[in-house]
Amino acid sequence: MSFCEEQLTRVRPIWERILDHRFLKETRDGTIAHETFATWMRQDYLFVEAAIPFIAALMPKAPLEHREALGQVLPVLEKELELFRERAEQAGVDLEGVEPSFVNHAYVQFLLASAYTKSYAGAFTVLYVAEKAYYDSWMVVRDGIEEGSTWYPFVENWTSDAFRGWVDFLQTNLDALAESSGATEREQMAELFELTAKYELAFWEMAATGQGWPCLEGEVT
Amino acid sequence: MSFCEEQLTRVRPIWERILDHRFLKETRDGTIAHETFATWMRQDYLFVEAAIPFIAALMPKAPLEHREALGQVLPVLEKELELFRERAEQAGVDLEGVEPSFVNHAYVQFLLASAYTKSYAGAFTVLYVAEKAYYDSWMVVRDGIEEGSTWYPFVENWTSDAFRGWVDFLQTNLDALAESSGATEREQMAELFELTAKYELAFWEMAATGQGWPCLEGEVT
Amino acid sequence: MSFCEEQLTRVRPIWERILDHRFLKETRDGTIAHETFATWMRQDYLFVEAAIPFIAALMPKAPLEHREALGQVLPVLEKELELFRERAEQAGVDLEGVEPSFVNHAYVQFLLASAYTKSYAGAFTVLYVAEKAYYDSWMVVRDGIEEGSTWYPFVENWTSDAFRGWVDFLQTNLDALAESSGATEREQMAELFELTAKYELAFWEMAATGQGWPCLEGEVT
Amino acid sequence: MSFCEEQLTRVRPIWERILDHRFLKETRDGTIAHETFATWMRQDYLFVEAAIPFIAALMPKAPLEHREALGQVLPVLEKELELFRERAEQAGVDLEGVEPSFVNHAYVQFLLASAYTKSYAGAFTVLYVAEKAYYDSWMVVRDGIEEGSTWYPFVENWTSDAFRGWVDFLQTNLDALAESSGATEREQMAELFELTAKYELAFWEMAATGQGWPCLEGEVT
Secondary structure, three states, rough: OHHHHHHHHHHHHHHHHHHHOOOHHHHHOOOOHHHHHHEEEEHHHHHHHHHHHHHHHHHHOEEEHHHHHHHHHHHHHHHHHHHEEEEEEEEOOOOOOOOOHHHHHHHHHHHHHHHHHHHHHHHHHHHHHHHHHHHHHHHHHHHOOOOOOOOOOHHHHHHHHHHHHHHHHHHHHHHHHOOOHHHHHHHHHHHHHHHHHHHHHHHHHHHHHHHOOOOOOOOOO | OOOHHHHHHHHHHHHHHOOOHHHHHHHOOOOOOHHHHHHHHHHHHHHHHHHHHHHHHHHHHHHHHHHHHHHHHHHHHHHEEEEEHHHHHHHHOOOOOOOOOOOHHHHHHHHHHHHHHHHHHHHHHHHHHHHHHHHHHHHHHOOOOOOOOOOOHHHHHHHHHHHHHHHHHHHHHHHEEEEEEEHHHHHHHHHHHHHHHHHHHHHHHHHOOOOOOOOOOOOOO | OHHHHHHHHHHHHHHHHHHHHHHHHHHHOOOOHHHHHHHHHHHHHHHHHHHHEEEEEEHOOHHHHHHHHHHHHHHHHHHHHHHHHHHHHHHHHOOOOOOOOHHHHHHHHHHHHHHHHHHHHHHHHHHHHHHHHHHHHHHHHHOOOOOOOHHHHHHHHHHHHHHHHHHHHHHHHHHHHHHHOOOOHHHHHHHHHHHHHHHHHHHHHHHHHHHOOOOOOOOOO | HHHHHHHHOOOOOHHHHOOOOHHHHHHOOOOOOHHHHHHHHHHHHHHHHHHHHHHHHHHHOHHHHHHHHHHHHHHHHHHHHHHHHHHHHOOOOOOOOOOOOOHHHHHHHHHHHHHHHHOHHHHHHHHHHHHHHHHHHHHHHHEEEEEEOHHHOOOOHHHOOHHHHHHHHHHHHHHHHOOOOHHHHHHHHHHHHHHHHHHHHHHHHHHHHHHOOOOOOOOOO
């Protein structure tokens, strides 16, 4: 069993809660409140924006053969931001002046801190899990959403062949990195695998509830 | 008005919620549940442990005259960990094998990401606010707690002259850094000031509620 | 006088030695030994390869409006590497298995250490000076080299309108960063300006002499 | 054969040039020019000053059991700086306003870039080799220098039981890190082992010759 298969099995209880999350099911079924989806859009726009520097921060640690692939994904993410802006305009959602919610801010800090303080294989684990969770999550939505839905282009984006190819590339390379890692590093990779899954779950929950910063009034906008 | 005074005024609504937090009042009044205080001890032990690398990470960016002071605080934090272990033994609290709660993990990521991606003055702002919040918080507890309380040594630690001297040193130097910063950097410092206050508030709330990771069973231990 | 003008004036004695360097003049005049130019090609290929992670490392610290420009230059540098490979094949120069010379290795460490330990404006200064030195250096070569020269495509690359546009973009933005910086940061930027010029000069000298690691036999290959 | 033994054997040709360097022999024999030793003192003072942030930068990546040892060595290095100041005053050497020579600057950049971009085991390799080279170098000097020499306290410092204990601690732990590393990481550690030895050799040569920045007048001061 490859490292990724082994870890996906190990974190299955968390992964199932991600895929069962009401945000995904309601989006799939077309019952999600417009404002709830808008909250997700505003927060995820900030998150994607922040994921670009995370990937850039991996590059100085990356082996030469990974570096080019990482560099090529940066413009893809810039294009993803355009998709958000285009969808936002279509749906009358304002992306300007949004502040990150607590969970969003925390997740971004986790990405950055991993890039700087963990080994390349460790930080690459975080990247893989975040992307894999998105692919699997949007596959849930795809299985039922009407193609005419305003939100359909997001489904297309993260269930496309291109995106699946990227996730496959990450999985193959993460397995290879794990293969050539020592036991200590592999343990740390397993820990980061689980942590990233927990942050992903927290993000969907934040999107569904609109929860802001603990003990401070006001929901995220 | 100095930068710190100005910012403390600006974030007063958050600061007041920190100082009014029931965790502090119940600790002061001796009504806090043993298990609630134990949760805080276990989590804060991990937090202090993680704060040591945060301060170390500031050193390569620090001006020469700050570097020695930062280096000297590292053994102080190691001693703080001993205080936790000594109190834990006294109170029958097990510090072994504890995992960070979500809020704790997130706060540590914020410290580290700030150290690596923000300017020195920005990261120094985070350090100051975290320490200042602790001083002010434990001053609330001091104002009423019985000296015979098992938790009294924590009060002594963070309301001591030595700790106040450290907070004063940080405040004086943060004001000086802000003074010699340009407008863009000062704005970022103000943003980090507020963010740190929000994380501090979230930490007390987590300690009081024992909240773990979103959507995952089990409280923190 | 803008920050860049002021600094270019201040470091003029170093800049003149760069532009007067025999490597540039001999390349311009067609008198450079094939092996000497080949040494430069092999070393500069490694340098450009290493400059990509340097630019990526700036991105997490960059303001949003710079980040996209930095991301877009990464594929340009990948294309520059292709130019090296294409020229190398044309001229029978082997780029495989080359080790960085001492000066080359040192310069790359300086780029990386600046990206991680200096402020964004400081690290951006290093980027500007390195690119500006290349533009000015190859303008010296352009002024005389025969268009049929095997090395002409390098001249075209670094004296093109596109490259000048990039250097202009860097200069405008460095001036803006300096404008909004405080006095302490501006001093550090000035120091990094001079240091980068010194490393550039050292690089041409290494290319011309083929000098390897101090006290170790063998020239660079 | 342990990793360190294996690597020390592999880099023996470089190591022998370090130990045979005329700077060490002349210091041992009492024939070194006062000004030559003074150059080394001024440059090494800056180097030790810069090594403190290097060690601090390792801490956020270090396993918990290493972190305390690294933290404890910081005050030792601050004390080493005092030894320089005390010796400088004794010998009439001015340590104020010294600028790093090219080799010194480059070596420091290598330390910092390694701390930020290499794995912990990789950066720890750099630390070990630098300290081991110092121990072995000063053992050469010890074997002949008169105890009344002005420079004797440096010999005492780096050949003391305490310093040997530190080098032994580093060696034991580097061997353990290599043991638990995968093949890819061990290769990178070997490369960093050799690079550090080359920088050490370059440093003694710079001290002996007083060489400054390439193509720029003036020796280091």
